[in-house]
Amino acid sequence: MAAESGEQRRNRRTSSDLISRCSTSFVYFSLIQLALYMVPYFFPNFSLLTLLPLSAVALLAVAAVVRCCKRLLRVRASAPAFVFLSIIFVWGVYIGVIRQVISPLMDFILNTEFLMLMVGLCSILSTDPGFVTIESSHPNKLVESPVSVVEAHSKELVPSTCDMPYVFSAEENAFQLQRVRYCGLCRAYVKGFDHHCPAFGNCIGQKNHVLFVILLAGFFFTEASYVASSSQYSAKIKILDKTGHLASLSINLVISTTMFSLLQLLWQGVFLAWHIYCVCFNIRTDEWINWKRYPEFNLTVHPEPGRTPNGSETRFTNPYDKGILSNVKEFLTAIG
Known part of the structure; x- marks a missing residue:
């Protein structure tokens, strides 16, 4: 049998690392949802406003425990996998529980929003944010430019994974080098670099900044729609069930996912407002x-x-x- 090549070993290690990270994310996500489910289970008579801070405390406690376990076990999680799991789980609760009392128009809107989130997330994972390749023979041109990269410009540039990267030579206009910044995580230069987004597993730069803002707005409005639908479900179920014997599993799932969505809305609303501000005043987060x-x-x-x-x-x-x-x-x- 032929000896395994270095590239095959690297691919095998990469696949093994990806599986390990996704598995860690699955465990983390399961613990998060279990903790959120326990909040309405133990406090069934509390209002949503009271359950919200309790849910936040539960999330912080789980996050602290998982962080310590990851350090002890020396494992890492995949943030995009966590995002995918969140979308699929909330969408599943909607289809399996909430959908039965929602109007056809609202049902169409919510399913379309969830579907577009999945498509957008897959797109931004593989989209070139604007990687550039700086010729090693002309590093000073970028450094001396009035809009230069000043962070780690002397580091070796790892070739980008995009098919057609920009290549700037010394003869090109300095205008092309404007707002080219260095991402330490990707170890690459990015044109129009805003920040590296762990949740989307990619840098946010000139080529995918619009998609990022659209996707961020999509998450915000989808979760807002889900909260509205889940509230409508809870109200209708309480009216229909005169005896008060609600299906505990279903109602607790709805409440826990509603709390999860509300907590997401709190930080995503601030994050979306910040990026709208950046767009209006032409400034990047970095x-x-x-x-x-x-x-x-x-x-x-x-x-x-x-x-x-x-x-x-x-x-x-x-x-x-x-x-x-x-x-x-x-x-x-x-x-x-």
Whole structure:
């Protein structure tokens, strides 16, 4: 039998690591849902507003335990797998329980939203965010550019996985190098880099920023629709069941998934609002956090003549802000 090649061994290790991460995510997800299910099980007479903080405490407790176990066992989880499991589970509860009391129009809307989430998540996992390849013979061109990459530019660049990466030579205009940043997790340069999203398993850059915002909005509105439908289900079931003997498994599943969706809505609403703000003012998350690292965002203010000199002061300035309408137009069209 022929000896196993190095590439085959690497592929086998990669597959084994992926299976291990997905299995860890499955265990983590199962513990999360079990903890949420136990909240209405032990407190059946509590209102949703009371159950919400209890659910948050349960999530934090499970997260702390799982984090400690992962460190002890030296295993890692896959965030995209957790997201997939969340969508499938909530969708399954909707189809199996809630759907029976929902209007056909609302049923069509919710199923379409869930389906589009699955399609969008698969797309963003494999989409090229805008990886660029910098020729090793011209590293200084990028560094000396007024909109240069200043983070880890001396590190070796791992070739990107995209089929047709950008290749910038010394003869090209410096405009092409604007807002090219380095992602330490992907160990690659990304044009229009916003941040690395663990939940979607990819960098967010110029080529997939629009898809990211659309997908984020899709999660927000889908979960909001699910909460509305689950509330409608709970109200109708209580009216229909005069004796008060509700199917405990079904109603607890509905309540636990509603709590899960509400907690997701709380942080996703803030996150969506932040990215809408970034689009309107043409700023990236990485640029906002690390603006002192990028020269074009640094404005040096010198003390006025006649006053006691206290030294120059560095303030934030955004050279890319062209007004909200122009910024939104650039965001929607900047895919190249």
